[in-house]
Structure formats: structure tokens, C-alpha cells
Amino acid sequence: MKHFTLKIQRYDPEKEKVFFEEHQIPFSKDFTVLDALNYVKDKTGATLAYRWACRMGICGSCGAIINGKPVLMCSTFCRDLKSPIKIQPLANFPVVKDLIVDTDSAMEKFRSAMPYTRIQKQHISPEEETIQTPAQRKKIEQTSQCIKCMLCYSACPVYGLNNSFVGPAAGALAYRYNKDTRDRIKDKRMDEMTRSDGVYNCSFIGECSQACPKSVDPAAAMQKLKVAGIFHAVKSIIKKRRK
Secondary structure (H helix, E strand, O other), X not given: OXXXXXXEEEXXXXXXXXXXXXXXXXXXXXXEHHHHHHHHHHHHOOOOOOOOOOOOOOOOOOEXXXXXXXXXXXXXEHHHOOOOEEEEOOOOOOEEEOOEEOOHHHHHHHHHOOOOOOEOOOXXXXXXXXXXXXHHHHHHHHHHHOOOOOHHHHHOHHHHHOOOOOOHHHHHHHHHHHOOOOEOOHHXXXXXXXXXXXXXXXXXXXXXXXXXXXXXXXXXXXXXXHHHHHHHHHHHHHHHHHO
16 A cells, blocks of 8 residues: 655754654545645644644645745645655744744734835725726736745745845735835835845845745845835935935
């Protein structure tokens, strides 16, 4: 009978001990890595800690390093992987327990992206619509797909060396709202994105875009923000001189 071999990294926070644990599970062509972990936990009673929710690649909570690559476990099939399947927590984050990591620091970066729309009209009634054309919506379609899974931060070597870097997902989010035709706080957002720990730290390696499960392409968004940042800086200088 065919089997999958799982090699799972464990971390005991009480003993501060990292170790690997191997499990054999029956072969199934429909098993995702998340299904395999659920099987291990259900059948062996292993005290294994990991996150998951939707099982549909939407919630973004089941990210992990599988055979060296950051992926969503619910979207990664065991049949497509080389055995043993090595499962580790996302890189660049403190490990809480086993496969669970603390992403609070990266999540805080989203605040600097100001991920909300200040409508251009100063006064708008609850009944009034703020309409976009299909062409206007198309400009933000790709960068609107981010599910905050943090795979891009795990893949980003710059964030790995400097966790004060704003990071790829926050950059893509800022680009999305800057391109929203209804928004009127683009300048404030650009001030945030062009700080010393902002988008100019991005070295454009592109690992973030390769890791993204929704094809958001945060690497490209970051480069576009860099260009926009130059125009923003020139405009700011002109404004100061006029004053």
C-alpha cells in the first residue's frame, strides 16, 4: 500500500525545543497537505498546532513552508510533492508553537498603507452611490485579490533581514488604494510609503510575486510605487517653494 511520508517541524515553547516528527499516512490522490495534517491529528492524537479555516484558498490562514517553498497548505496536493514532504512554519516570523507563527508585526504594516478610501466628495448621503466604471475597476482588480496570507513576507529576503521594512503586501495594498479613482488621500499614503523603511528598500528580487497564491504581483506594485514616489517628491518640493 502506498504511503505519504510527512516530516513535520515541531516547536515546544515551554522547552524552547525544535525537532522533526515523521508520520506515514495512506496515499490519496485528493489529499492536500492540510488534509494530511488533519489526518495525522485525527488518527494519531498528535498534539500538533497549526492554523486553518476555509480550506478553499480564501482565508489565507494555512500558510507554511512545504519542501522549502511558502504555500497555502489547503491548495497544495501531496501527490505533486517529493517524499518526504517537509512541513515547516513560515519563515521570517517568530514561531509560537509548531506551525503557528506570530504575524502581528507584518499585519501592523498594513496600517501604513492606509487601506481605506476617503471619498473625493466632502459630503455624501448614505443613499448616494460612489460609482466606478468597469475600466476604472479593472485598474485595481489584480491588487484587490490579496488575502493577507503573509506568504510574500515569508518569501521576502529584505523583510527577513529587516522587519521594519513595510513589505510587499502593504505596498500592493497602498498601490491598490492609490489607483482607486474615488480616493483623495493619495499624497498622505505616499508619504507613508516613501519613508526610510518604505518601498525604496525593495530590491525587486520578485520572490514575493512567485509565492503569491492570488497572482497579486506585489513586486510589480512596489516598483510602480517607487516611480510614483519620485513624482510625489517633486510635487512636494514644488508645493513648498510656492509657499
